Amino acid sequence: MRQSNLLATTLREAPAEAETVNHQLLLRAGYIRQLAAGIYTYLPLGRRVLRKIETIVREEMDAAGAQEMLMPSMQPAELWKASERYEVYGKELMKLSDRHDREFVLGPTHEEVITSLVRGEVSSYRKLPITVYQVQTKFRDERRPRSGLMRGREFLMKDAYSFDTRWEGLDETYSRMYKAYQRIFDRCGLVYRAVQADAGAIGGEGETHEFMAISGIGEDTIAVCSACDYAANLEQAEVHAEAEAEAVQRNASTLPAAEKFHTPGIRTVDQLEQELQIEPEQVIKTLIYQGGGKIFAVLVRGDHEVNEVKVRNYIGASEIALADSKTVQAAAFVESGFVGPVGLTLTLLADQAVAAMSEGITGAGERDFHLRHVVPGRDFTLEHVADFRTAEEGESCPVCGKGVLHFQQGIEIGHIFKLGTKYSEKLGASVLDATGQSKPMIMGCYGIGISRLLAAVAEQNNDGQGLIWPAALAPYQVHILLMSVQDEVQTAAAEALYEQLAQLGIEVLLDDRDERAGVKFKDSALMGIPVTIVVGKAAAEQKVEYMDRRSNSKEVIGITEAVSRITSGRTVEG
Amino acid sequence: MRQSNLLATTLREAPAEAETVNHQLLLRAGYIRQLAAGIYTYLPLGRRVLRKIETIVREEMDAAGAQEMLMPSMQPAELWKASERYEVYGKELMKLSDRHDREFVLGPTHEEVITSLVRGEVSSYRKLPITVYQVQTKFRDERRPRSGLMRGREFLMKDAYSFDTRWEGLDETYSRMYKAYQRIFDRCGLVYRAVQADAGAIGGEGETHEFMAISGIGEDTIAVCSACDYAANLEQAEVHAEAEAEAVQRNASTLPAAEKFHTPGIRTVDQLEQELQIEPEQVIKTLIYQGGGKIFAVLVRGDHEVNEVKVRNYIGASEIALADSKTVQAAAFVESGFVGPVGLTLTLLADQAVAAMSEGITGAGERDFHLRHVVPGRDFTLEHVADFRTAEEGESCPVCGKGVLHFQQGIEIGHIFKLGTKYSEKLGASVLDATGQSKPMIMGCYGIGISRLLAAVAEQNNDGQGLIWPAALAPYQVHILLMSVQDEVQTAAAEALYEQLAQLGIEVLLDDRDERAGVKFKDSALMGIPVTIVVGKAAAEQKVEYMDRRSNSKEVIGITEAVSRITSGRTVEG
Numbered sequence A, B: 001m002r003q004s005n006l007l008a009t010t011l012r013e014a015p016a017e018a019e020t021v022n023h024q025l026l027l028r029a030g031y032i033r034q035l036a037a038g039i040y041t042y043l044p045l046g047r048r049v050l051r052k053i054e055t056i057v058r059e060e061m062d063a064a065g066a067q068e069m070l071m072p073s074m075q076p077a078e079l080w081k082a083s084e085r086y087e088v089y090g091k092e093l094m095k096l097s098d099r100h101d102r103e104f105v106l107g108p109t110h111e112e113v114i115t116s117l118v119r120g121e122v123s124s125y126r127k128l129p130i131t132v133y134q135v136q137t138k139f140r141d142e143r144r145p146r147s148g149l150m151r152g153r154e155f156l157m158k159d160a161y162s163f164d165t166r167w168e169g170l171d172e173t174y175s176r177m178y179k180a181y182q183r184i185f186d187r188c189g190l191v192y193r194a195v196q197a198d199a200g201a202i203g204g205e206g207e208t209h210e211f212m213a214i215s216g217i218g219e220d221t222i223a224v225c226s227a228c229d230y231a232a233n234l235e236q237a238e239v240h241a242e243a244e245a246e247a248v249q250r251n252a253s254t255l256p257a258a259e260k261f262h263t264p265g266i267r268t269v270d271q272l273e274q275e276l277q278i279e280p281e282q283v284i285k286t287l288i289y290q291g292g293g294k295i296f297a298v299l300v301r302g303d304h305e306v307n308e309v310k311v312r313n314y315i316g317a318s319e320i321a322l323a324d325s326k327t328v329q330a331a332a333f334v335e336s337g338f339v340g341p342v343g344l345t346l347t348l349l350a351d352q353a354v355a356a357m358s359e360g361i362t363g364a365g366e367r368d369f370h371l372r373h374v375v376p377g378r379d380f381t382l383e384h385v386a387d388f389r390t391a392e393e394g395e396s397c398p399v400c401g402k403g404v405l406h407f408q409q410g411i412e413i414g415h416i417f418k419l420g421t422k423y424s425e426k427l428g429a430s431v432l433d434a435t436g437q438s439k440p441m442i443m444g445c446y447g448i449g450i451s452r453l454l455a456a457v458a459e460q461n462n463d464g465q466g467l468i469w470p471a472a473l474a475p476y477q478v479h480i481l482l483m484s485v486q487d488e489v490q491t492a493a494a495e496a497l498y499e500q501l502a503q504l505g506i507e508v509l510l511d512d513r514d515e516r517a518g519v520k521f522k523d524s525a526l527m528g529i530p531v532t533i534v535v536g537k538a539a540a541e542q543k544v545e546y547m548d549r550r551s552n553s554k555e556v557i558g559i560t561e562a563v564s565r566i567t568s569g570r571t572v573e574g
Helices: A021-028 A044-063 A077-082 A086-092 A111-121 A167-187 A269-276 A308-315 A325-332 A422-426 A450-460 A488-503 A517-527 A537-541 A559-567 B021-028 B044-063 B077-082 B085-092 B111-121 B167-187 B269-276 B308-315 B325-332 B422-426 B450-460 B488-503 B517-527 B537-541 B559-567
Strands: A032-036 A039-042 A074-076 A094-097 A103-106 A130-139 A154-164 A192-196 A208-214 A220-225 A231-233 A259-262 A284-291 A294-301 A320-322 A347-351 A360-363 A369-374 A384-386 A405-420 A430-432 A438-440 A442-449 A478-482 A508-511 A531-535 A543-548 A554-558 B032-036 B039-042 B074-076 B094-097 B103-106 B130-139 B154-164 B192-196 B208-214 B220-225 B231-233 B259-262 B284-291 B294-301 B320-322 B347-351 B360-363 B369-374 B384-386 B405-420 B430-432 B438-440 B442-449 B478-482 B508-511 B531-535 B543-548 B554-558
Touching: A021 A032, A021 A450, A032 B074, A032 B111, A039 A044, A044 A130, A044 A154, A044 A167, A044 A450, A074 A077, A074 B032, A077 A086, A077 A103, A077 A111, A094 B094, A111 A154, A111 A422, A111 A442, A111 B032, A154 A167, A154 A450, A167 A192, A167 A208, A167 A405, A167 A442, A192 A220, A192 A405, A208 A220, A208 A450, A284 A308, A284 A325, A284 A360, A294 A308, A294 A325, A308 A320, A308 A347, A308 A384, A405 A422, A405 A450, A422 A442, A442 A450, A478 A488, A478 A517, A488 A508, A488 A531, A488 A537, A488 A559, A508 A517, A537 A543, A543 A559, A554 A559, B021 B032, B021 B450, B039 B044, B044 B130, B044 B154, B044 B167, B044 B450, B074 B077, B077 B085, B077 B103, B077 B111, B111 B154, B111 B422, B111 B442, B154 B167, B154 B450, B167 B192, B167 B208, B167 B405, B167 B442, B192 B220, B192 B405, B208 B220, B208 B450, B284 B308, B284 B325, B284 B360, B294 B308, B294 B325, B308 B320, B308 B347, B308 B384, B405 B422, B405 B450, B422 B442, B442 B450, B478 B488, B478 B517, B488 B508, B488 B531, B488 B537, B488 B559, B508 B517, B531 B559, B537 B543, B543 B559, B554 B559
Parallel strands: A192 A231, A294 A347, A347 A384, A478 A508, A478 A531, B192 B231, B294 B347, B347 B384, B478 B508, B478 B531
Antiparallel strands: A032 A039, A074 A103, A094 A103, A130 A154, A154 A442, A192 A208, A208 A405, A220 A231, A220 A405, A259 A369, A284 A294, A284 A320, A360 A369, A405 A442, A430 A438, A531 A543, A543 A554, B032 B039, B074 B103, B094 B103, B130 B154, B154 B442, B192 B208, B208 B405, B220 B231, B220 B405, B259 B369, B284 B294, B284 B320, B360 B369, B405 B442, B430 B438, B531 B543, B543 B554
């Protein structure tokens, strides 16, 4: 490809709304352009990278025995109502009506379509197991699209679905897909980690893992054990039950009764700590939530944070949120700074650390008053005790108990789920097993965000000058910079090298623009092609400069040597 | 691939709504399934064919110097309002609003997006010419989706766009794309023809050609000259002006005055013909149309039909339609059977054959009366005379004048347009030319219906038993039928052959199902894989049956011979 003809304009500055490095560089280097918030065009350079990722994904899916198919983006809304996800997805679901006012959604995922399809195609266990996949544009009406391709409203996904008659079969497929995902991310040159995760709106009954590209811009926090191989999304990371057991052995009869005291204007744990000279772990925070059609209270220690995912899963609601002040007032008869569990008529979910406290300080349920000597189990019920808080860095590992948890930020690039029979039961997808009994199919689903993966690779591979593509994903392998298009010797040498490499099947981009050398070097570093060959004055002696983008090394070598280095695959990834 | 594991169920009967052969066979053979009207899932077999077409299209586009990119499906409605196509497309445009009530359309085509993108990327003529393309899902809210993939609401397209500073540059790109299209359709094994066409809602100022797959189910009629290479869509086919010149030389002074006569209840040309014993070519039909904000009359000879596309283009309206009876009454003061041009106060568009008539019979503009001896130019004005009628089979060719026109039915599989500056002017996409002057870019656009092409190939390649894929598009090259899975010798031979072919890179499907031989033969013929290898009793002597799907030939040969035939590419297409 000749750069004079390439639809890719480099920009000196990224638009102000681009806050992450990958977003800035992909815009500046001419890989993508925004059409509307969260909606991007892939320019030719970006499309090439995307296609390489697609190819890697297809090869690994095919190798794992998955069959490619293609389902529609437009899905009848009835299907989503049948699976009870029409409401769960809420405003994130893009909805439209056709000219006959029939309702459709633009698929963010395809569990409904594939389950209803397989229901019609497969009636006997002998056709199973089956795993299918597709590479397809998905839609999600993000409230706040951001970080370029990271959280878009239209994006490219690989989604796969497996069907089995046996749970062990699901385990096998799940494990095969897990390994295929590792190979995909390895081939893309990503630094990543598989972590235990929450199933969210996809749901399911079994295990689920997220694949996280490690990055400071990641929206997810992952907790990793220093000793064993435990790693989990923080929203999922369990708290080691024993870590909470340090509390004094409770002997309610020897403790004084709860006592109300005056705390004018003291509404937060911080204020309590300062005004009363106490430690936050002596406080029991009471937070009023609503969700799943209920209003309820969650109790955590003053130094802990509620983990809403754990609460949501315990409650069985699709979404929960802190109650607004009006709701708090109506439910607890006091403003939120003074709410406490004693005498509260709501369901109380007590974190296991609260249950382990000998006594604590809480709101009194009365404006400007708190209670001390509040004993869990004596002064309020402990009907619902579980792990409701977010794990903290440095805590002991919930699995081995020996290591401590370290935190990293991650970008979710893949997610695999053991769905079980959630969809097959709702949509009636059953098969006759070997004994002639009708059984719901056992499903798994497996997603990779292809466009997000591109962004994650860009985020992990760059320097102050621009992008640095791994060879497997680079839009071109070699970038020839012709220093002076006016110089006949240089032009002839660059053209000959370009033709030679192209004929050898090397993807090569020739910067044949009538631009200054400085512009060409800058643009080349920005674009991030693995090998740059500078054809300048030394061309008269059949020499060129060979530059490795990743190591930033430069070397003047003969043209023949340059060709043989390139064709022997000795690029930076080699 | 093992058929026991393939997600493809063959159906004995196609659903009743499938009326065309391709639709019936693609459903029955397990290539596609309907999700909603005009919205289809591609099962693994269908996806494989689709991918092969995509690959051919990409190869030829790349070879023609086009750069692949990918634009979004969701397009801001403002862009379509800026190009004034929001209304033109009308109800066929799929519309949706996001959670912030911003309006979007789901792109049926991408002129607006690419023009506004290139406007921002290219400012100098030195970057041009550029041709870009994408392979993408498109949406169109068809009033009546039909014929399976032929006229769907969600479909796969290749669309390309070219930008130039010179009209000759557009001519060159257009010609290069024309040839690339020929190569694509040749490689897909289609019987097709390029025809002159109407630009429709895409519009533009220059030439436009449709590529038509010849087929009796085609919704388009094409007119082809028996002598020269003239071929045109019937809606575009010109009428040879001289063909109309057979009229008697008019001498208005010697003709009697127009004369009103009583024709009670006679409203149609047919009735006039029968009641008055005249020929239809003696009648002048007057049809009232509305469109482009006007009401006007079109006059054609009694034996001719109005060509609405020609009228629409003459008027410069995006759509026209016959006026309803109320409008006719209000505009012509009489019901439609008795409307005539004499005394009518509407604009009259007279077909050139009407202008050539010495005299004619028309409605009198009064209920139950007609006029005879009506002389065009004497009794009504001939301000707007042009070719307004549909050409008829057997007429002389408008180009060579020697041959006669023959009609064929065609399926539109590709369409290329010289857009000129239609979009670049409306959306302000200009470049500075070599003299520093700002000029609107000169554009072309080039579309191929990839999913429709699949259907067209299926429609042209089948027999009473099923599909017959050309090798270039077949989902697999070889179908091994293992006659008895209980027979160890047969099973071992089939498995060995399957492994051997797969290792040689041959795409092979092994029917390893526990089914009767009859079922396997039937399914295989339905699926239409070029070569079938039957592994039956002869396997004991290292022999198999080699079947060619297209010729239906069968031959018992040695397994080694079968392998060498297959690997030497001696399939039916070879």
